[in-house]
Amino acid sequence: MKAEIIAVGTELLLGQIVNTNAQFLSQRLATLGIDVYFQTVVGDNAARLREAIRVASGRADLVLFTGGLGPTQDDLTKETLADLLGRKIDIHGPSMAKIEALFASRGMPMVESNRKQAFMLEGSEPLPNETGLAIGDALTVEHTHYMLLPGPPREMRPMFDGPGVQWLTPRLDVRRPIYSRLLRFAGIGESNLEAALLELIDGQSDPTIAPYAKEGEVALRISTKADDEAEALARIDRTVDAIKERVGEFIYAQDDIAIEEAVVRLLRNSMRTMAAAESLSGGLLAELTTSIPGSSSEFLGSVVVYTNAMKHKLLGIPMAQLEGAGAPGAVSESTAIMMAERIRDIAGSDFGVALTGVAGPSESEGKPVGLVYLAIAQSGHQTEVFTLHLEGGRESIRLRAVKAAFYRLWLALKG
Incomplete structure (x- = not known):
């Protein structure tokens, strides 16, 4: 029909x-x-x-x-x-x-x-x-x-x-409804995901595999028509297993939730907490987290330290670290590490997340637009720092940086 x-x-x-x-x-x-x-x-x-x-x-x-x-x-x-x-x-x-x-x-x-x-x-x-x-x-x-x-x-x-x-219902042929499952991915772009699954996509007939891309995230919808639910789910399960063999490490959910909600669920289930120090993201990480009902139990708060003065005043980052000849600068691995560790200590949380970088429209500290440093400080673990080279406009870079932070948190929570 x-x-x-x-x-x-x-x-x-x-x-x-x-x-x-x-x-x-x-x-x-x-x-x-x-x-x-x-x-x-x-x-x-x-x-x-x-x-x-x-x-x-x-x-x-x-x-x-x-x-x-x-x-x-x-x-x-x-x-x-x-x-x-x-x-x-x-x-x-x-x-x-x-x-x-x-x-x-x-x-x-x-x-x-x-x-x-x-x-x-x-x-x-x-x-x-x-x-x-x-x-x-x-x-x-x-x-x-x-x-x-x-x-x-x-x-x-x-x-x-x-x-x-x-x-x-009585007028249309609804004997073979469509059954589908949504797989949500983070940490991999649409083109790379498609390349990894090209064999499956080119050979698809039933079930079908359809990609859906958003900033910083990708989803696949696997769909089939069947006479009954058991038959449909069996077909979908086989396709999902084949996808997992190729890109399973990037799948964070098998339902329609954003990566930030997946992170909050894991924090809740493990009874752990997080806090954030945000520079280029300007509070966007906090905004996405607090949009999830009940997240106050897992998210203790965020500080927006947009200027060097605020990084020094609120987090205690030495000015010699941020400015002056030979200083690493605000946009650096070492500053991101300090921000993550200081916010974790101040909040008393299990995780501290920090984002610092250049969202544009022009370079800063002689560093290019799209350069972002993301740090994850976790109690009992060495702080991890990741260097991102992001493309797009100012808002796209900010959102992609935040989504990358949630993905790294998700990986840390999954162990």
Whole structure:
């Protein structure tokens, strides 16, 4: 079964918001065994939307819309589809009553345009909206299924997962759903990972191996269609074992978590703690760590020592180490080691992490952009220091340096 997603909204084309709806629906449809071959984004223009629907109807069995169901003049999805299919527009009584009751409870007059949120195409089935006002609807015309969903994710997601899936299930072939597993990698780039797995990727048929790259991390999704879960998992396990033989040391998780969460989990499980001293990263390591709920038990804190004066004042790094003729400088292995050891001692943590380097846009201390020193101080172990030569813009270098720090922490925690 082939599907196409049409996201409606000029704000998507302008880049004012990210199309997370298409990502969500693609993932959900995959679990139902429905293949998404196309994703289309079209602005709030009836003529262009009509053409997008015409094209989608000719190449997909299921066309899903997100957006354009609201009360304003540029919300045109239902009217445009109704005109193209030759259907009338009806009012869904329960939705209209809900809208009227809401305005009455607020003591406000209802603007006539709000009636649009209760519009339904003739012959369609309603998809109730439990978190908003705009009713969704679904219908089948000449063997093509159409589903209209609201744009706001907090309304769209529960509508699809509930009444949307209930409407789809008896109509579509879901006997062979897609099963998948995500492998998360750190410490290896996308090109190197692909080179190590080239034989597997070139020879893939079922399961399939698809790479996904982010700054400082790479993921592989292994997917297969099968009649039952046991059969699917057996196929996936064989492929995962083959991947592990080649690059297993870089796999930090087999679910969709970032490397920082994997580190926090290991710290928690081993009842250990960490603290950080950040120069070029400017607190980014602390930001990513504290975004994980409950991480305060494992992460004791971070100091941002951006200048030499702060490195000296807060960490006690001698000025002779940082400045002057013959001084190693702030961007050096020895300074990174001192920073990691001092923050560990100050915080009383099991691990001290330090990052110092040149993020750009220009060189510092005569040292090139992208040069980063990362140090890991661990109780009872010799402090390790790593030299990184990172590429990209300023923000990319900062993020990659922090991800590298988490990877080295993960390795230390794994022993």
